[in-house]
Amino acid sequence: MNKQEKIQHEIDKTLGLFETKESLPPNPYFYTRIKQRLNERSKKKFSVFSVLKPAFFTALIALNLTTAIWYTSSDVSVVSSDTDLELVDILKSDLNLERDQTEKLLFE
Structure with missing residues (x-):
């Protein structure tokens, strides 16, 4: 066998391993351990932040509504000038x- 044939033989042997893969048996206690870890995390996760989240959200919505009502109901008069001199x-x-300072403001 020459070098090229050896390389091809090794490639075929490696690819053949993918076709004849063996299934690993599942661990019977895997699901139980995962469920236990999730339960432990949920018990530990109770914190002040989880309580303050809805309060912060409510305050943010109230601020947003107050700002929107204030903005729509304000009587802001916009000064519009027809000429440059009025401006x-x-x-x-x-x-x-x-x-003498106003002469610099005149637009040409």
Whole structure:
């Protein structure tokens, strides 16, 4: 046998192992142990955070509803100006600017 045939023979032998795999017998106590571990974890998991989760969620929903009601019911008047001079006058009164400073605000 040459080197190539040896390699092919080893490949065939390895692939043949996949076809003749043996099933492992299941452990009869596996399910019992898993169930016991889950029960232990559920007993240990009781904490303050599990109680505070619904309270935090309720507070968040209440805050959201309050903000939505406040936003929709507020009478915010939006100042709209038709000309640039009106806008400059509004900015001047809001910022308490002097006359020479307002010349910089004029839009060209």
